Amino acid sequence: VIGRILSGKPIAAAVLQSVTERAGSLISCGIRPQLAFVMHGASPPAQVYAARLERQGERVGIQVARRELPEDVSIAALEAEIAALNADDAVDGILVQMPLPPHLLGIDLSSIIDPRKDADGITIQNAGRLYLGLPGQAPPTALAVMQILHAASVKPTGRHAVLVGRSNVVGHPVAELLLLLDATVTVTHRQTDDLGAFTRQADILVVAAGEPRLITADMIRPGVVIVDAGINVTPEGIVGDVDFEACKEVAGAITPVPGGVGPVTNAVLLRNVVSSAERRGG
Ligand code: ADP
DSSP, X not given: OOOEEOOHHHHHXXXXXXXXXXXXXXXXTTOOOEEEEEEESOOHHHHHHHHHHHHHHHXXXXXXXXXXXXXXXOHHHHHHHHHHHHHOTTOOEEEEOSSOOGGGTTOOHHHHSOGGGOTTOOSHHHHHHHHHTOSOOOOHHHHHHHHHHHHTTOOOTTOEEEEEOOOTTTHHHHHHHHHHTTOEEEEEOTTOSSHHHHHTTOSEEEEOOOOTTOBOGGGSOTTOEEXXXXXXXXXXXXEOSBOHHHHTTTOSEEOXXXXXXXXXXXXXXXXXXXXXXXXXXX
């Protein structure tokens, strides 16, 4: 079948349904799962994101608590805030607003967030556990890509998965997760010569490059399953890294942007929080 659209919404809904049940069991034992969202400044996009997180959390039984720090917060003060959240037994997950402004780039979040509260899967321990194939908490976007492949009944074993992008939150962890499922994995990036020569070999193509319409229809082979993790704000609206309209005529299945990876990512973030809450105190 050509052109199947992999909408993220039903997949997210199924994840949230199970999160709601798990949070409900915790609440009936007196444990209210809580995610702390640490903000530096209050830019409109960050406010929109925080409000959406709060609303979604409320729906599934997870309390989302904003920690609003000033825009010019120092590294030391941000570190102190994270240390306080690490020590607070009522907090199950810690999420720091991204991207960091230039004056905060020196902070090493990967070392200071308690790995047990690492909702975004960015700590050294969780990255190491992923690399070693041990249970841990991976980045939500990477898990969302895997959730979509699973929901689409894609079996990665023996298939050629090609990643476009090697970021710590998408390309790199997805490569590890696909290797764990016995795919043959190729990771491409900005310096790759002749990108199309690789993408045309893909049975599974996962794109997270931050380049609008980087992947065109001539760069894919018929029947490929495409997961587009790109979110690019352009004058024509939000678009992915894949030329969706043209590629959907060639691909076997493809995620739209928006409405594909994004909603699943939010759901998986909340699932990470509930997983942390289940481990609370034990
Ligand atoms: P994200 O947060 O979506 O993963 P990043 O900006 O952190 O995005 O990383 C972008 C990744 O995409 C990098 O690994 C970069 O090498 C890759 N990339 C960017 N542009 C291209 C391109 N034109 N061709 C191939 N890879 C690219």
